Amino acid sequence: MSQTPETLLTALRATPPLVQCITNYVAMNVAANVLLAAGASPAMVSDAEEAEEFAGIAGAVTVNIGTLSPPFVEGMQAAIGGAHRAGRPWVLDPVACQATAYRREVVQALVAERPTIIRGNASEILSLAGETSQGQGVDGRDPVAAAEEGARRLAQASGAVIAVTGAVDYVTDGSRAVRIEGGSPLMPMNTALGCSLTCLCGAYAAVAEDAFDAAVGALAHFAVAGTRAHQGAAGPGSFAPRFIDALAAVTPEALAGAVIHDAAGPA
Ligand SMILES: Nc1ncnc2c1ncn2[C@@H]1O[C@H](COP(=O)(O)OP(=O)(O)OP(=O)(O)O)[C@@H](O)[C@H]1O
Numbered sequence: 001m002s003q004t005p006e007t008l009l010t011a012l013r014a015t016p017p018l019v020q021c022i023t024n025y026v027a028m029n030v031a032a033n034v035l036l037a038a039g040a041s042p043a044m045v046s047d048a049e050e051a052e053e054f055a056g057i058a059g060a061v062t063v064n065i066g067t068l069s070p071p072f073v074e075g076m077q078a079a080i081g082g083a084h085r086a087g088r089p090w091v092l093d094p095v096a097c098q099a100t101a102y103r104r105e106v107v108q109a110l111v112a113e114r115p116t117i118i119r120g121n122a123s124e125i126l127s128l129a130g131e132t133s134q135g136q137g138v139d140g141r142d143p144v145a146a147a148e149e150g151a152r153r154l155a156q157a158s159g160a161v162i163a164v165t166g167a168v169d170y171v172t173d174g175s176r177a178v179r180i181e182g183g184s185p186l187m188p189m190n191t192a193l194g195c196s197l198t199c200l201c202g203a204y205a206a207v208a209e210d211a212f213d214a215a216v217g218a219l220a221h222f223a224v225a226g227t228r229a230h231q232g233a234a235g236p237g238s239f240a241p242r243f244i245d246a247l248a249a250v251t252p253e254a255l256a257g258a259v260i261h262d263a264a265g266p267a
Pocket residue numbers: 095120121122138139140165166167168169182183184185186187188190191192193194195196197219222223226
């Protein structure tokens with residue numbers, strides 16, 4: 001039986017999960033504040049010296065290739081090994097994976113490590129699915145609808161739940177699929193909100209029985225908070241603090257109002 005976003009947020013707030021976030025230099029502070037506001041406990045622990053051990057005490061691990069370098073990759077591999085040994089979920093954010101040969105090579109190796117969830121913008125998911133994308137560096141330039149079929153194939157091939165974000169989000173495990181409406185056009189004008197959402201997927205995965213439900217819960221939390229923060233925001237600058245406040249203010253009951261449509265059948 002599926003767990004609703006409402007149920008999962010209740011569980012998350014009752015027992016805040018420790019989330020080990022290996023994320024990029026741009027996102028570290030933003031993502032930590034997002035997780036704290038949402039009700040989780042972030043720890044940006046990434047060095048190979050301790051990443052595997054730390055994964056043994058974390059509820060989930062998240063891995064983001066935004067500011068990639070060999071030491072980061074060593075830490076990612078150590079943490080993923082630790083998560084597998086501890087039987088914990090891990091979430092991949094394939095930032096700009098289409099941009100360079102190094103990113104393409106690293107991301108393929110990470111996908112082979114069986115991520116529980118992959119969360120990216122449509123350009124990143126298209127690229128992972130082997131299709132051409134219009135992505136410009138870290139910024140998505142493709143509509144989510146263009147990546148839906150590729151996301152379903154990628155889910156089937158990788159075993160991961162795929163969360164594609166944009167104006168209307170799409171989540172699939174290869175058979176089940178939903179679209180989630182909400183958020184704000186001011187969100188892509190704030191750096192690292194996608195990276196932070198990947199970390200929140202880890203928080204929800206830590207408390208969920210099912211990775212599909214976890215991804216839907218995290219994306220619904222962002223969608224509802226984004227819609228609320230948009231009210232009265234003058235632009236991207238004033239949106240940012242409103243969004244942190246809204247993440248904290250969202251109640252489990254409010255998540256019951258998230259706009260989630262079944263998308264498994266014909267469009
Ligand atoms: N046009 C839009 N309207 C409403 N919500 C949006 C829009 N674009 C993005 N979002 C929301 O913004 C959040 C981040 O998604 P986005 O696709 O921008 O991530 P991203 O490109 O990986 O971001 P970054 O790499 O900067 O962290 C998601 O919750 C998504 O639903």
